[in-house]
Amino acid sequence: MPAVDGFWAVVPAGGAGTRLWPLSRSGSPKFLHDLTGSGRTLLQQTADRLAPLAEDRILxxxxxRHEAAVRAQLPSLGADAVIAEPSARDSMAAIGVAAAVLERxxxxxxxxxxLGSFAADHVIPDADAFGDTVREAVAAAREDYLVTIGIEPAFxxxxxxxxxxxxxxxxxxxACRVQEFVEKPSVAVAEGxxxxxxxxxxxxxFVVRPRVLLELLATQDRAFVDTLRTIAADTSRIDELWEQCPxxxxDHAVAEPAAAAGRVATVPGGFGWDDIGDFDSLAGLLGDRSERVVLGDPSRVLGSDTTGLVVPGSDRVVAVIGLDDVVVVDTPDALLVTTRERAQDVKGIVAALKGSGRDQLT
Amino acid sequence: MPAVDGFWAVVPAGGAGTRLWPLSRSGSPKFLHDLTGSGRTLLQQTADRLAPLAEDRILxxxxxRHEAAVRAQLPSLGADAVIAEPSARDSMAAIGVAAAVLERxxxxxxxxxxLGSFAADHVIPDADAFGDTVREAVAAAREDYLVTIGIEPAFxxxxxxxxxxxxxxxxxxxACRVQEFVEKPSVAVAEGxxxxxxxxxxxxxFVVRPRVLLELLATQDRAFVDTLRTIAADTSRIDELWEQCPxxxxDHAVAEPAAAAGRVATVPGGFGWDDIGDFDSLAGLLGDRSERVVLGDPSRVLGSDTTGLVVPGSDRVVAVIGLDDVVVVDTPDALLVTTRERAQDVKGIVAALKGSGRDQLT
Incomplete structure (x- = not known):
């Protein structure tokens, strides 16, 4: 299949990933890590997946603080292919500034x-099915819809x-119209x-024409769009203007109001997807619940009668005996031992480290 | 209380402690470690406990391979206060050679x-009660008994x-006579x-006159005693002769046959005792089963909802969340994660490391 004419891949590479501590750190967030044992980081896998569609049209x-690491992992990126944010101002600013640059x-x-915007830290094993879905989304976007890709719920x-x-x-x-976006529901509601x-x-x-995205945003916040276009006109002013971005x-800034206005379409994604939100989902992605899965060099892991996830991330031997659904993550300066069930609570460790002045470990 | 006239403390400092891996290693066995958080190693605590009885009369x-470490931990030891074994030949040879030296x-x-022989890796919190028991044992030994100290069974x-x-x-x-020594029984028999x-x-x-010990041994193995006395006469010959020692x-060489001959007495020890056989007993020694006990710097351990033992033995932070009766032992080159229940299985890790050619980690 040829690349998609005029298609630009926008890759927001942000997020702290605190529930994946101590693998993911603020200085080295999860998109910079190979979390699937493929030999490629999540960022590299994202770029690999987009290249057949966008060729070198990637932003x-x-x-x-991450620009150097991003460029080291994706050495073919040109000088203009990275927009470096002075601070994290959430997804509307990140995707909006890319849209303003592409509009020009x-x-x-x-x-x-x-443009199609795809986070740098998601896992999609079937790149072909992903590509087919994006092609359909681009076609709908050319009818001035804001097009979102809908993932089939696995549970x-x-x-x-x-x-x-x-x-x-x-x-x-x-492709279908979108009736509405629904906030994170309870499990009971989700079952319904x-x-x-x-x-x-x-x-x-999201897949959308840059101008369509900015005009949908302008119906909600005209000043925000003006700021984004000013930055795009002279990116050297980003440090000065960035903090003005809300x-x-x-989703809140554009997708929800646009859906209410009948301007959003969706293409159902016919592919598996995971955002690796925590070590429970990482363990599920890497193997069966009855297994002990190792992310890293398996010769460094010893022991028996264990299920769960072991990450030998330092040069040490890790021995685990007689624990089910355990999570052991070994790094050079920090060790985590917990269970898949308690994976959500890992972010509390990051908070405790910050609270005790050990930010260098977060 | 004054020291005991003519009393010599003999401290066999051996044993691999493989069930305490990765804390205890063949190159750094458990007696060289502070396993109670007291600031003194087990060897140092043993010497501290014996000093009021023996003053500087210690062998x-x-x-x-451990002589230098022993001398570093007990710097007041004189040149003649360490007998360095060319190889480990079990307790009869170790105590027997000390007896032969003291006989001369x-x-x-x-x-x-x-002489009183006390292993270097046992924990006895109540040094006064220990001292009282040893004094009674010395008095019985002066009637030519081989005197053993009997520990009140805790379970x-x-x-x-x-x-x-x-x-x-x-x-x-x-003091009482000993009817017999009984081999390790089943739990049911022990309950009886x-x-x-x-x-x-x-x-x-064991507390005994050196000559009494050697003569009891001679009734079983005259050649063994001859070898021990030859070594004692010229300790520079230990390398040449040591391998001749059975x-x-x-217990098998002397205590059991001597008991059958009515030559063994016992003094009941009125003190708590632990040989720290594995991480389960170490955890029990350091705290209550409902607690998370830390051996080391508690500020390096984070987390919640955990009971068991955590040993932060490298310079890393250790976070443990939501595990009961867990054992986490972190050292610079090896990590162990298991449960108190599986503490006995740790020796299998040492075997596996040897089997895979990683002896340097054992």
Missing amino acids: VVTGQ RADASGEDLV PSSAFGYIHQGDPLPGHAR YLAAGGYRWNAGM KIPI | VVTGQ RADASGEDLV PSSAFGYIHQGDPLPGHAR YLAAGGYRWNAGM KIPI
């Missing part, structure tokens, strides 16, 4: 550009927002969604 | 010397041999011993 939006390029070249999760699908979009194979059908996980993947997720 | 018998000193000085253990007490020894406060009364744990503590525990 990575990341924190200034479209105007300059006369091309009909469409009634209370950790994700849901997309409530509406009527099919005429002339498209799978799965039973009813027509609900999909919102993974924050800290708001793209 | 440490240890492997040649007794003959040379005309003093009535009595029906299948890990220790038992001393079956006989009639009281006339003229002594607590505790219900019946009159049984005590054999902790391998590898046999003192």
Whole structure:
């Protein structure tokens, strides 16, 4: 399959990943790590997955402190291919500044550009199915929809927002209108969604013409769009202007009001997806619940009668005996021992370290 | 209380302690470690406990590879105060060579010397009660008994041999004859011993005149005694002669046959005792089962909802969340995660490391 004409991949590379401490740190967040044992980091896998669609048309939006690491992992990125944020101001600012930059390029070249925004730390094993879905999304975006990709729910999760699908979009194979975005529900409510059908996980993947995105935002916050366009016109002013950008997720800023206005479409993603929210999901991604899975060199792990996840992330031997659903993460300066069930509580360790003045370990 | 006239403390400092891996290593066995958080190693605590009884009359018998570490931990030891074994040949050879050395000193000085042998890796919190018991044992030893100290059983253990007490020894406060030594029993049999009364744990503590010990041994193995005396006469010959010593525990070589011949007495030890056989007993020694006990710097341990033992033995932070009766032992080159219940299985890790050619970690 050829690349998609005029398609630009935007990759927001942010997020602290505190529930993956001590693997993920503020100075080295999860997108910089190989969490699947593939030999490629999540960022590299994201770029690999997008290259057949976008070729070298990629914009990575990341924190200034991560720019060097991003460029080291993706050495083919050109000088203009990274937008370095002075601080983290949530997804609307990150995707919005990329949209403003691409809007200018479209105007300059006369091309009909469409951007697709895909987080740098998601796992999608089936790149072909992903590509097919994006192609359909681009086609819908060219009818001036904000197009979101809806992930088929693997279980009634209370950790994700849901997309409530509406009527099919005429002339498209799978695209539908979006009735509404639903905030993270309770498990009971999520069970109802799965039973009813027509609900999909919102993974924050948006495909849209840059100008459409900015004009949808302008109906809510004209000043925000002005700031983004000013930065795009002279990116050397980003340090001066960035703090004026409201800290708001793209879902609240644009997707929800646009859905209410009938401007959002969705294409159901026919592929597996995981955002590796914690060590429980990482363990589930790497193996069966009855196994002891090792992320790293298996010869460094010894022991018996154990299930769960072991990460031998220093040069030490790790011996584990007689524990079920355990999580052992060994790094050069910090060790975590917990259970898959308590994976959500790992963020409390990061808070405790900050509270005791040990920020260098977070 | 004054020291005991003519009393010599013999401290066999050996044993691999493989069930305490990775804290205890063949190159740094458990007696060299502070396992109670007191700031003193087990060897140092043993010497501290014996000093009020023996003053500077102490003989440490240890492997040649450990002599330097022993002297570093006990800097007041004189040149003749360490007997360095070319190889480990069990307790009869270790205590026997010390007895042969002390027999010569007794003959040379005309003093009535009595030796007491106490392993370097046992924990006895109440040094005063220990001292009182040893004084009684020395008095019985001066009637040419081999005197063993009987530990009151804290529970029906299948890990220790038992001393079956006989009639009281006339003229002594607590000393009794020993009917027999009983090999490690099943838990059911041990329960019977505790219900019946009159049984005590054999902790391998023997108090005896050097010549009495050697003559009791000579009734079983005359050549062994000849070898020990030849070494004592010229300790520079130890490398040449040591391998001639049979590898046999003192219990089998002397104590059991001597008991059958009516030559063994026992003094009941009125003190708590632990040989820290594994991490379960170490955890029990350091705290209550409902606690998370830390051996080391508690500020390096984070987390919640955990009971068991955490040893932060490297310079790293250790976070443990939501595990009961867990054992986490962190050292610079190896990490152990297991449960108190599985503490006995730790020796299997040492075997696996040796089997995979990683002896440097054992």
